[in-house]
Amino acid sequence: MNLFFTTQGFCAKFYFRRIAFLPLKNISGINNIPQDIVNRIAKALKKKHHFDAVLPSDLEDFLLRNRVRRMGVITQAQAQGLMRQFGVDGAIITWLDLYDKGENPKIGIGIKVIETSTGTVVWGNYVSLTGQDFTSFFGLGKVTSIKQLSNEAIKRLIKNFPSSFEIQTASRVEKTSFAIERFSLSPLVTQGGLPVMASLRLVSLLEPPKEIALLLGGKEWPLEKRGNGWWKGEIEAPKRQGRYFARLKLFMKNGMLSFLDTATSLKVDNTPPQVRLSFENKVFSPNRDGIKDVLIVFPELLVPDDIKLWGFHIYNQSGEIVRQFEGSGDLPHGLAWHGENDEFGRVDDGIYCLEFRCQDKAGNIMISKKTEIVVDNTAPQLNISVNIAKKKAKFEIKCQEENGIDKWQLTIMDKEENIYKMLEGKGKPPPMLESPLFKKKGLYFIIEAFDLAGNKAEYKGLLITQQITTTKPEKKEKVPIGWDYNF
Amino acid sequence: MHKIKKVAIFPFHNLSKTPQAREIVTQIFLAELTKANLFNIEELGNIIDFMVEKRLRIGASLDKASLLLLRRRYKVDAIILGDILVFDERGGVPYLNLTARMVSTDTGKIIWKASIERNGEDYIKVLNIGRISSLNQLTQRVIKELIETMS
16 A cells, blocks of 8 residues: 555555455346356456456355345445455446347446445446447448457456555545444424434444444433344433434444444424414405405414414304314415304304414424404494585485494486596595585485495485485396306 | 535436436446546445435435535535436437536535537537447446536
8 A cells, every 4th residue: 555645635545455346237128138247357357457356156145144235336334344254455346237239239338446445436437339339431340249349348448447546545434334224213303301212223234233322412312222223212302492413322342432423313492383473354244245255364484483283263252163274284375264163154243363373393382362353244324314405415424333434435426327426535424425416407326335344335315305225235146057148 | 626525426317218317327427427537436325325314315405414414424525416308319319418516515505517418410520420329328428528527
């Protein structure tokens, strides 16, 4: 081994004395491929570089015992296992991704060399050839035999195989002969101080560790051995809110320690979800007249949180739940209440309270303040008396509504609905309104008042004789089921 | 890019209709990148184990915590992710469309990105000379071109 310095830090030049050849990975999609490709590569390399070769047939036991299922790739733990068991400095992986015996034969073959102590790829090459690649003028030289082509491919594949390999000593990773097959914490999100179950399955390439401890939140929690590579334990979640990465401490029988990072973290969340509710139509009339028929609630998560459950509960004045909406997962963008109860009947007019509850995945619960909402399907009461004197019409208005008037309007028009005068305003109409008389017979007046829930009262009459009409919400006409061709 | 010493290649996301494309392209990319001698390269086995452990799907993007863990565990400065958009032969002419990007494990930022689309006839010089007739040869050629843009 020679040590030298490069721009990337210290490098060591290694001469591999013993190399393991893993079985060929066949991704060509063809089953009938020659079985001796790896042996031919090994033979050719051995002849040129004079190292010992461990052939695929010698590795069968190792591969079975360590459950190496994926050919074509190797983990650091497996590479180190090869190093310990066979004393190899490197492992060679080869793959065949194209093998066509046709008139124009084709082959694609790759190789990579893995340094066994670091699991790093130190050299690689790939060759893909077709018979036509060797054709010169007039079609001469074309290779038609797959055997000849594969010999040429192997020759080219290992032509530049180096006699030594540069290995970055600074980039060596933590040495281990273990691999985490499965590690889990349950739950993954919790409140501080609550119990959390840890479960681990460790694959040991040599002997298993004597003890294992889970390092989390600055504490060490011993795990109990359960057999077949499984270790389990119960820990207490750290009290402080935050994300904690789990690490394993392995106690070896020879007194050595080894550490493994799991890819798992525990989230400790002690804060209840922070949700703001905004409302549209807190006072509404669910009478399907198209005006303020529905209460809409918009919940908004102020701080990102993982919501597990949520619910909207509507109570009557006796404190009984009349309607509830519940769900799990993300909060809905908006929720509409059409004034129905849980039996899908219509609720009575009155005051109700809405309460929102939600729970995050850690179990923190948020309960909102109760918000008052009003269901009002009753139109305002409107009484008008009109006095005509001195070319003026005086309208005396009496308007009664429990939940307040939103707006009003006075319109004077003729039969053809040409408007002569219009007065309007916000809030309750004034007790007295005046309008000049127009030199036109048969004029009508209409006074409308809308309450805050969207109910409308209308008073309509001739300017001389009056009649009171307090309108109820009109029923919508049914749409004709079939086409009316006579329209 | 000059600060990157070690990289990990993640299996390419195969959006083509050829099921083997992922493994073919990923392995050729790894071999060609090793040959280019630009970086030290983490072996795929560890990366596949990491994906299984973290339950990462091929093609899924990695969050900051996973990138930091890769940096800490395998000492990789960047990861390479790629997509195979087209990998097929049409009328005997191979077609390939690839994109690849390198993401820093330190900052999570993309530090290199390239996209390439070629067919076997793009390399004809004169009288059909230079034409690439095999999809695997085209893949190797295209990946070489892609890697050249790194330096």
